[in-house]
Amino acid sequence: MAAKDELTARSRRLGADPRNTNYAGGNTSAKDAAEDPVTGEPVELLWVKGSGGDLGTLTEGGLAVLRLDRLRALTCVYPGVEREDEMVALFDYCLHGRGGAAPSIDTAMHGLVDAEHVDHLHPDAGIAFAAAADGEALTKECFGDRVVWVPWRRPGFQLGLDIAAIKAAHPQAIGCVLGGHGITAWGSTSEECEQRSLEIIATAQAYIDERGRAEPFGQVDHDPLPEAGRRDRAAALAPLIRGLASTDRPQVGHFTDDPVVLDFLSRARHPALAALGTSCPDHFLRTKVRPLVLDLPPTAPFDEVVTRLRELHAEYRAEYASYYDRHAEPDSPPMRGADPAIVLVPGVGMFSFGRDKQTARVASEFYVNAINVMRGAEAISRYQPISESEKFRIEYWALEEAKLARMPKPKPLATRVAFVTGGGSGIGKAVALRLAAEGACVVVADRDGEAAAQVAASLGPDLALAVTVDVTDEQLVRTALRQASLAFGGVDLIVNNAGLSISRSLLDTTLADWDVQHDVMARGSFLVAREAARIMIDQGMGGDIVYIASKNSVFAGPNNVAYGAAKADQAHQVRLLAAELGAFGIRVNGVNPDGVVRGSGIFASGWGAQRAAVYGVPEEQLGEFYAQRTLLKREVLPEHVANAVFVLASxxxxxxxxxHVPVDAGVAAAFLR
Known part of the structure; x- marks a missing residue:
């Protein structure tokens, strides 16, 4: 197997186990000879995981490929640690061939260390040693001369030189513990390197398990709330906390009540340990230097919790601004935002935030890693992360700022959470897909849970959630929107699309016909809008409510009294709610489609056959019939309605x-007046 193939296989194995490294954390490399396509002569190359990649999903395209002779020649022009950041730009002049990933800051570590294969990982057990107050002595006691301690140094060219020198000076060593950071291992073969990485991790964990003291977080002060009450309180708090965390810029939320988190928050020492912040650079880049921690017991009254969270948030922002002022230099990047990325609520769990769902979820995973590190360090020593000034140097590093600047421009609906009723088929499905394509997180709500699940699965877990809900049931609506809050932190955009239609004359319309259509469309839209408005008001971030009404809300057609009246009810709800909710920054608008035959769940369920009979045309020609009676002579499709929803929400x-926006290809009788 070629070296690069061995490298990607090894990387995926290591990255698949969270005990070895965290998401997008660490990097791996391999060296081998290849033919120079210009000279035909052999040239020694380095394949190394590129910037921003993830080991667990690494492919060849995620590798940076560099010429070793050029990379090692950089030692001759290295200007010293004060200017080491300049070396990153020179990596580009060492690249071999076309394509490949951008080299990461750790490239020097892999290229300068004299070993064919190198792994740099962030395992919880390894960082526990790296973040322990006497980590150097513990490393010696645990590993003997097999693993060497490297004092904290910010990642970069000098750290690569340091590790290369340490390996040369300790030929018996299989790797090192990097103070405040992680571990590095090396080997002459891919298999040997991987086994040495795993040996270091397993040996560190065994030492902690065998010699660590019990209950390093102290005694249990408060038990977590029972699961049902815990999740109810989390759902109620999520919109408020998301709104606070979005003071500087909108954020998507994630909630977890992982047992690791609940145990940490139940212990006496969690406030003091959380205040120390996280240690590994990968941790605090995603979680900020420390979390916001609620200092009330789980049994505190809800209103008291809300008041205290607002106070703590104001204090957090003031302290973060002070932290920035304490360490910022004249050339430091501007402060990026003073809101917390992690909020810890004892007895309930952890809320995390980011620019999208994946970022929020990963921040949560990193803080779980940080808890594990604290536990390990406190079990064998005392948890001592790197200094606040060093954290600031990492957080506001010019290279980190440049990395952020290279990120793609956010999509138009990035950070927005949409809740689409009737999202399992037809117009609702088209709307859900369009909103997700524009960057929104989407809750696909439908009475047909299987259909909703299929739509959500096509988008992926970090973009969509399926909920089964009958919009006529008040409690089910409330539960579905609470599920949205737990999944994404709240909601920003409601699309009231759920509907059905029964076409009968006045004399043939039964009370059941009337009730079911008004229940689903008039009552259902009201219930969803009311519960969503409560969440949006708690968030304080504004929002949008869009009703999928109908041309029939203003057009009097035959054999349509129940449906038309229900749609007219929806249309006036738009006006009423726009007038009432504007004070909260919530916009309410409607879309009036007509004749959406293809892909429509309503038409497929019998409405199409009924309307075709009314107009005296074959059902298969109904779409064309509708098109020919319009001014534009065009058939309306679900995607056209989805386009209007997107524009209204943008x-x-x-x-x-x-x-109300007509999407009817032009029906003069339905012109709005």
Whole structure:
């Protein structure tokens, strides 16, 4: 197997186990000879995981490929640690061939260390030693001369030189513990390197398990709330906390009540340990230097919790601004935002935030890693992360700022959470897919849970959630929106699309026909809008409610009294709610489609056959019939309705509320007046 193939296989094995490294954390490399395509002569190359990649999913495209002779020649022009950041730009002049990933800051570590294969990982057990107050002595006691201690140094060219020198000076060593950071291992073969990485991790964990003191976080002060009550309180708190965490810029939320988190928050020492912040650079880049921790017991009254969270958030922002002022230099990047990325609520769990769901979820995973590190360090010593000034140097590193600047421009609906009723088919499905394509997280709500699940699965767990809900049931609606809050922190965009239709004349319309259509469309839209408005008001971030009404809300057609009246009810709800909710920055608008035959769940369930009979045309020609009676002579599809929803929810119409947008290809009788 070629060296690069061995490397990707090894990387995926190591990255698949969270005990070895965290998401996108660490890097691996291999060296081997290849033919120079210009000279035909052999040239020694380095394949190394590129910047921003993840070991567990690494492919060849995620590798940076560099010429070793050029990379090692950089030692001759290295200007010293004060200017080591300049070396990163020179990595580009060492690249071999076309394509490949951008070299990461750790490239020097892999290229300068004299070993064919190198692994740099962030295992919890290894970082426990790296973040222990007497980590150097513990490393010697645990590993003897087989693993060497490397004092803390910010990742970069000098750290690569340090590790290369340490390996040369300790030929018996299989790797090292990097103070405040992680571990590095090396080997002459891919298999040997991987086994040495695993040996270091397993040996460190065994030492902690065998020699660590019990209950390093102290006694249990408060038990977690029972599961049902815990999740109810989490769902109620999520929109408030998301709104606070979005003071500087909108964020998507994630909630976890992982046993590791609940145990940590139940212990006496959690406030003091959380205040020390996380240690490994990968941790605090994603979790900030420390979390916001609620200092009330789980049994505190809800209103008291809300008040205290607001106070603590104001204090957190002031302290973060002070932290920035204490360490910022004249050339430091501007402060990026003073809101917490992690909020810990004893007895309930952890809320985490980021620019998208994946970022929020990963921040949560990193803080679980940090808890594990604290436990390990406190079990064998005393947890002592790197200094606050060093954390600031990492967080506001010019290279980190450049990395952020290279990120793709956010999509139009990035950070927004949409809740689409009737999202399992037809117009609702088209809307859900379009909103997700524009960057929104989407809750696909449908009475047909299987259909909703299929739509959500096509988008992926970090983009979509399926919920089964009958919109006529008040409790089910409330539960579904609470599920949305637990999954994403709250909601920003409601699409009231659930509907059905029964086409009968006035004399043939039964009370059941009337009730079911008004229950689903008039009552259902009201219930969803009311519960969503409560969440949006708690968030304090504004929001959008869009009703999928109908041309029939303003057009009097034959054999349509129950459906038309229900749609007219929806249309007026738009006006009423726009007038009432504007004070909270919530916009309410509607879309009036007509004749959406293809892909429509309503038409497929019998409405199409009924309307075709009314107009005296074959059902298969109904779409064309509708098209020919329009001014544009075009058939309306679900995607066209989805386009209108997107436009209404986008920033381009930020000053529009109370509007109905016709999507009917032009029906003069339905023109709005």
């Amino acid at each position: 920033a381009e119409l930020s000053h529009t509320t109370g509007l």
